[in-house]
Amino acid sequence: MIGVFPENDRLGRRLVVILRGFPCAWGKCTFCPFAVEQSLHTRHVIEDNRKIIGKAVQLAEEGGYERVAVFNGGSFHELPYDSVEKLRPLARGRIFEVEERSEYVTLDMLETLIGYYRPQRLIVRVGFETANERIREEVLRKGMPDSEMLRLSRLRLEARERGLPVEIWTYLLFGMEGIPEDSVYESLRVFKKLFDGVIAVRYHRYLPRHPRPVPVSGDLARFLEENADLVDWGGEDQWVIGGRKGSAPE
Numbered sequence: 093m094i095g096v097f098p099e100n101d102r103l104g105r106r107l108v109v110i111l112r113g114f115p116c117a118w119g120k121c122t123f124c125p126f127a128v129e130q131s132l133h134t135r136h137v138i139e140d141n142r143k144i145i146g147k148a149v150q151l152a153e154e155g156g157y158e159r160v161a162v163f164n165g166g167s168f169h170e171l172p173y174d175s176v177e178k179l180r181p182l183a184r185g186r187i188f189e190v191e192e193r194s195e196y197v198t199l200d201m202l203e204t205l206i207g208y209y210r211p212q213r214l215i216v217r218v219g220f221e222t223a224n225e226r227i228r229e230e231v232l233r234k235g236m237p238d239s240e241m242l243r244l245s246r247l248r249l250e251a252r253e254r255g256l257p258v259e260i261w262t263y264l265l266f267g268m269e270g271i272p273e274d275s276v277y278e279s280l281r282v283f284k285k286l287f288d289g290v291i292a293v294r295y296h297r298y299l300p301r302h303p304r305p306v307p308v309s310g311d312l313a314r315f316l317e318e319n320a321d322l323v324d325w326g327g328e329d330q331w332v333i334g335g336r337k338g339s340a341p342e
């Protein structure tokens with residue numbers, strides 16, 4: 093659901109800002125629900141986002157929030173410039189998180205974002221979802237091969253050598269047919285070596301053509317809670333997408 097959502101969880105007290113986006117340029121991932129909330133109309137996107145960002149700036153200042161995550165159901169670099177520019181007071185001096193597909197993330201891009209927004213720290217979240225390339229490409233159709241995973245892992249170190257306050261985090265998807273539990277254990281171990289943070293996301297199905305959600309064992313749930321930086325079990329208001337609630341077995 094687009095809007096501003098105050099959170100207080102293992103990542104601390106923070107604001108989650110969900111903007112209206114254009115359809116993701118990749119748009120092929122088999123499990124992705126975000127298209128139902130996006131718009132092709134520039135004016136629609138700009139006006140909705142002005143309202144949301146205005147509310148977020150006010151809440152961040154009044155509530156003293158030091159961490160802000162901005163999502164748009166796609167890559168940050170696909171937002172209209174108007175929204176990018178309006179976000180400046182929200183990002184400045186705060187821990188500022190955005191999502192990107194891997195191909196947008198380069199050293200120049202990181203330097204540009206740091207120079208433009210002057211955040212205390214920039215966290216770029218990338219949805220690799222699994223460390224198993226076959227599952228990522230054949231089951232999920234992410235279009236992000238292992239070479240991208242390794243490139244970004246090195247890139248974050250190069251960025252830090254240049255003194256850029258940057259971290260790269262990844263999502264780990266679980267609870268979906270085609271993603272066996274043993275691969276989830278392995279993915280978390282690999283991701284923790286390659287990236288600065290891992291957010292495990294429980295899969296929910298939004299559309300009939302999407303893969304089936306499957307139950308999650310107690311052992312896996314415990315392992316994720318103990319080892320991931322955050323486990324997002326879904327179900328909160330921000331996971332109502334385009335008026336739909338995703339489904340997943342208990």
Ligand code: SF4
Nearest residue numbers: 116119120121124166
């Ligand atoms: S890259 Fe992200 S937004 Fe784009 S289709 Fe895949 S999951 Fe959806």
